[in-house]
Amino acid sequence: MQVFFAAVARVSWLMAAAVKLILAAIVIEVVADVVLRNLNLRPISWGVSATEYGLVYAAFLPMPWLVHIKGHVFVEFLRKALPIPARAVLERIVYAACVILCLYITVFAVNSFFDALRTGAYETRTFDMPKWAIVAPVCLGFFFSALEWCRFLLGFESLYDVDPLEQEGL
Amino acid sequence: KETTINAVHFTPAQNTYAQSFLKFVDEVNKAGKGVVKINVRGGPEVLPPDQQGEAQKNGLIDMLNTPAGLYLNLVPEGEAFSASTKSPEEVRENGGWDLMQKIYAKKGNAHLLAHIDAGAGFHIFTVDQPKKTDDGGIDWSKLKIRSSPLYRTFLENLGATVIVQSPGEIYTSLERGVVNANAYTILGYQSFGWDKFTKYRVDPSFFQTDVLISMNKDKWDSLSPEAQKILTDTAKSFEKESAEAVEKDTKEQAQQMIDAGQKIVTLSGKGKDEFLSKASKASWQRMESRDPTYISELRKHFQ
Amino acid sequence: MDWFFPFALMVGLILFFMGLGLPVAFAFFVTNIAGLYLFFGGSVGVDQMISNFSAAVGTYALAPLPLFLIMGSLFFRSGLGDGVMDALDMCIGNLRARLSYVVLAAGAVFSALSGSSLANTGMMGSLMVPEMIKRGYKAKMAYGPVLGAGSLAVVIPPSSLAVLLGSLAHIDVGALLIAGALPGLLLAVMFAALIFVQTLLDPEAAPQYPVERVPMGRKIKAIAVNIVPMGVIVFLVVGTIILGIATPTESSALGCAGVLGLLIAYRCFTWKALWTSLDDAMRVTGMTFLIISASTTFSQVFAFSGASNGFIGFVTGFDPGPYLFLFLMVCVILILGMFMDQVSMMLITLPIFLPIAAHFQFDLVWFGLILLLAFEVGFTTPPFGLLLFVMVGVAPPGTSLKTVALSAAPFIACTLLLIVLIVIFPQIALFLPNLF
Ligand code: NA
Ligand code: NA
Numbered sequence: 047m048q049v050f051f052a053a054v055a056r057v058s059w060l061m062a063a064a065v066k067l068i069l070a071a072i073v074i075e076v077v078a079d080v081v082l083r084n085l086n087l088r089p090i091s092w093g094v095s096a097t098e099y100g101l102v103y104a105a106f107l108p109m110p111w112l113v114h115i116k117g118h119v120f121v122e123f124l125r126k127a128l129p130i131p132a133r134a135v136l137e138r139i140v141y142a143a144c145v146i147l148c149l150y151i152t153v154f155a156v157n158s159f160f161d162a163l164r165t166g167a168y169e170t171r172t173f174d175m176p177k178w179a180i181v182a183p184v185c186l187g188f189f190f191s192a193l194e195w196c197r198f199l200l201g202f203e204s205l206y207d208v209d210p211l212e213q214e215g216l
Numbered sequence: 217k218e219t220t221i222n223a224v225h226f227t228p229a230q231n232t233y234a235q236s237f238l239k240f241v242d243e244v245n246k247a248g249k250g251v252v253k254i255n256v257r258g259g260p261e262v263l264p265p266d267q268q269g270e271a272q273k274n275g276l277i278d279m280l281n282t283p284a285g286l287y288l289n290l291v292p293e294g295e296a297f298s299a300s301t302k303s304p305e306e307v308r309e310n311g312g313w314d315l316m317q318k319i320y321a322k323k324g325n326a327h328l329l330a331h332i333d334a335g336a337g338f339h340i341f342t343v344d345q346p347k348k349t350d351d352g353g354i355d356w357s358k359l360k361i362r363s364s365p366l367y368r369t370f371l372e373n374l375g376a377t378v379i380v381q382s383p384g385e386i387y388t389s390l391e392r393g394v395v396n397a398n399a400y401t402i403l404g405y406q407s408f409g410w411d412k413f414t415k416y417r418v419d420p421s422f423f424q425t426d427v428l429i430s431m432n433k434d435k436w437d438s439l440s441p442e443a444q445k446i447l448t449d450t451a452k453s454f455e456k457e458s459a460e461a462v463e464k465d466t467k468e469q470a471q472q473m474i475d476a477g478q479k480i481v482t483l484s485g486k487g488k489d490e491f492l493s494k495a496s497k498a499s500w501q502r503m504e505s506r507d508p509t510y511i512s513e514l515r516k517h518f519q
Numbered sequence: 520m521d522w523f524f525p526f527a528l529m530v531g532l533i534l535f536f537m538g539l540g541l542p543v544a545f546a547f548f549v550t551n552i553a554g555l556y557l558f559f560g561g562s563v564g565v566d567q568m569i570s571n572f573s574a575a576v577g578t579y580a581l582a583p584l585p586l587f588l589i590m591g592s593l594f595f596r597s598g599l600g601d602g603v604m605d606a607l608d609m610c611i612g613n614l615r616a617r618l619s620y621v622v623l624a625a626g627a628v629f630s631a632l633s634g635s636s637l638a639n640t641g642m643m644g645s646l647m648v649p650e651m652i653k654r655g656y657k658a659k660m661a662y663g664p665v666l667g668a669g670s671l672a673v674v675i676p677p678s679s680l681a682v683l684l685g686s687l688a689h690i691d692v693g694a695l696l697i698a699g700a701l702p703g704l705l706l707a708v709m710f711a712a713l714i715f716v717q718t719l720l721d722p723e724a725a726p727q728y729p730v731e732r733v734p735m736g737r738k739i740k741a742i743a744v745n746i747v748p749m750g751v752i753v754f755l756v757v758g759t760i761i762l763g764i765a766t767p768t769e770s771s772a773l774g775c776a777g778v779l780g781l782l783i784a785y786r787c788f789t790w791k792a793l794w795t796s797l798d799d800a801m802r803v804t805g806m807t808f809l810i811i812s813a814s815t816t817f818s819q820v821f822a823f824s825g826a827s828n829g830f831i832g833f834v835t836g837f838d839p840g841p842y843l844f845l846f847l848m849v850c851v852i853l854i855l856g857m858f859m860d861q862v863s864m865m866l867i868t869l870p871i872f873l874p875i876a877a878h879f880q881f882d883l884v885w886f887g888l889i890l891l892l893a894f895e896v897g898f899t900t901p902p903f904g905l906l907l908f909v910m911v912g913v914a915p916p917g918t919s920l921k922t923v924a925l926s927a928a929p930f931i932a933c934t935l936l937l938i939v940l941i942v943i944f945p946q947i948a949l950f951l952p953n954l955f
Pocket of ligand 1: 630631632633635671674676677678
């Protein structure tokens with residue numbers, strides 16, 4: 047099990063790393079665009095749309111890694127009102143809900159991924175972007191998030207065990 | 217038994233285009249009392265405009281007021297509406313409408329009701345007086361034009377530098393000189409305050425607005441013949457009515473801008489011909505590259 | 520009261536799931552799916568939600584957030600920022616909470632150039648907050664000013680939100696933009712006064728570490744070495760916008776390139792610092808954009824179900840006279856602002872509010888500015904407050920949303936006070952537009 051989750055974490059990390067490269071590429075693209083335009087050369091015509099699709103990847107690919115490192119912001123005002131033993135039960139329910147949610151959306155996303163592949167659907171901005179390439183990060187993001195949540199569900203990790211010194215309530 | 221049709225529009229409710237559609241809705245609801253009723257559920261706040269075609273296709277929404285240009289991914293042939301030089305009336309008469317009806321049914325699971333608000337084209341507006349060339353055209357290379365993806369290829373082919381921006385950023389870009397030209401319809405141009413900076417309008421206009429009223433085909437087929445007739449008849453008469461309204465409003469708003477100091481620069485001769493042919497070429501080429509099946513037939517009816 | 524069931528259900532579910540401890544984005548997704556099945560097409564609606572993601576976050580206007588995060592983080596991860604902070608300390612001397620004032624002033628200046636609160640907060644937050652916390656500033660003195668300055672971005676021109684409001688409401692866009700200048704400035708002054716009061720009430724909030732008295736020569740050297748290069752960045756981010764070289768969106772990328780250039784010039788470039796700053800940007804962007812994708816669908820279901828229109832109609836259904844009406848409209852925006860983004864709110868509320876404003880013959884520029892301020896508050900009100908999420912992202916690990924939200928609260932109070940002042944003294948809003 048440990049090995050399995052280590053492998054999942056590795057994939058999650060890789061997807062997050064890919065987004066870092068995408069962000070770096072966006073910086074380069076925008077700078078190049080500005081420089082070219084001000085030298086009265088033709089700017090990169092596909093740049094804006096490519097950046098926009100890069101942002102879609104930046105939204106969904108880091109999702110599993112953020113689950114892993116507890117990087118998704120949360121609050122706990124109802125949870126805090128419960129007695130300690132009930133919180134432990136609630137915690138598991140929350141993880142289970144997240145696993146189910148992620149798998150549920152994965153099913154729909156994978157479905158539209160294959161639909162898009164089959165029909166050759168695309169989105170039209172300054173260039174035609176195949177739809178499967180837009181849905182792919184959604185599939186990956188939710189599926190690996192489901193796996194990362196399993197790690198919490200099976201008790202390898204807790205979302206709420208922040209260092210008491212750092213914990214400020216809510 | 218009254219059937220309810222859920223509808224969305226592509227602009228915010230106060231916008232001219234949405235207002236025009238709401239007029240159509242009123243007419244249908246009046247004529248269809250007890251038979252059919254359109255229930256408008258909202259605009260871009262309900263569905264992002266470029267996804268509305270998809271929502272109509274899969275039946276999430278029954279009726280759309282959305283330009284063909286916003287779902288070319290589903291029906292690339294829809295670009296013929298904006299590339300066309302013909303009026304909706306002519307297209308209905310020469311059989312182009314029926315051909316489109318067939319294509320939209322097949323590719324977008326849609327039934328077309330009307331091509332409304334037609335007749336208005338896009339103009340290029342410039343901050344500085346454009347430099348005329350000997351052939352009656354303009355030195356396009358001096359222009360940094362803000363564009364939407366719809367006409368980006370065309371403006372690039374002219375030789376202008378193109379920047380794609382959302383409408384909210386254009387005011388500041390014009391103010392700061394990031395762009396020195398803008399492309400948009402006369403209708404609604406002032407509402408963004410852009411006329412303060414762009415003191416020149418280039419004529420003629422290119423393309424034409426391609427706003428359609430359409431329905432999910434399954435929903436359409438499920439309607440009673442009586443309801444279908446009410447919708448079809450109202451749509452037909454509204455198509456004409458809205459084109460006239462657009463013409464009147466465009467004239468009015470153009471005059472307001474002229475009164476505020478806007479000057480018109482008219483292309484002529486070879487420069488003008490080249491401008492218009494490049495505009496239509498860009499569209500037809502793109503259509504052909506996406507799906508050539510119906511192109512030659514469409515050219516006959518729309519070009 | 521058809522609207523009440525969807526309204527109560529959607530708001531109830533989102534509060535319930537967030538309260539249980541589901542991360543914000545996941546709580547939104549669960550609520551969305553429930554809403555889609557009840558009101559908007561069921562499984563077809565879920566398909567559509569996935570199709571809509573690219574429209575929700577795939578927009579160029581969101582690009583400055585990650586880019587400014589990279590810039591700010593790079594600045595500090597490399598150690599370059601330390602020198603600048605020391606130099607700032609040296610220049611300003613022993614003023615208590617000086618970094619809070621610096622943040623506020625810098626944020627206000629940047630607001631005069633960019634219209635994006637998200638970008639402003641991302642930049643100032645990642646630039647200043649880690650350093651302030653390191654130097655012992657309490658949460659309210661570190662997060663509050665950044666959030667306050669961030670929300671200034673949509674009030675002080677330029678502001679894409681004001682442009683949108685103007686064009687939607689048929690208000691003269693230029694007048695509405697200019698109208699924001701004086702209130703924006705006033706708001707900045709009020710924020711400064713607030714910081715001052717907070718240091719009086721709680722002197723420990725901003726520690727008074729001693730700054731050694733230094734001879735003039737060293738001072739000048741410190742400024743030359745640290746502040747002048749900072750000027751390069753300021754030029755790239757700010758000057759290029761003024762000179763029309765770049766759009767506010769693009770200037771964020773130039774800022775990144777500028778910091779990189781400085782690092783190389785100062786021989787403190789390391790691949791590790793670059794990779795770490797990309798990591799910071801990736802984390803905050805991933806977290807924030809996921810919430811944006813999720814909350815967009817929430818707004819759509821909310822609008823389609825009739826919950827929002829019904830709610831607005833209900834509140835404005837009374838006829839209590841102009842001022843109470845204005846009060847109710849602001850309240851509606853404040854409540855919706857807890858759950859929805861600004862653009863959705865505008866699209867939903869304006870069709871109902873504008874006829875009311877016309878009925879009472881409100882001055883539209885004055886009215887528009889009041890609405891704009893009310894919309895702006897939504898950026899920092901929980902549970903859905905985009906700037907709060909960005910701030911949690913750039914703050915040290917373990918910082919709770921509550922801490923950040925509480926530190927924003929006094930700044931929100933200032934904005935509300937300003938709204939009251941503008942209602943009483945319309946000239947605050949109308950003085951400048953009437954000049955032109
Ligand atoms: Na601003
Ligand atoms: Na909020």
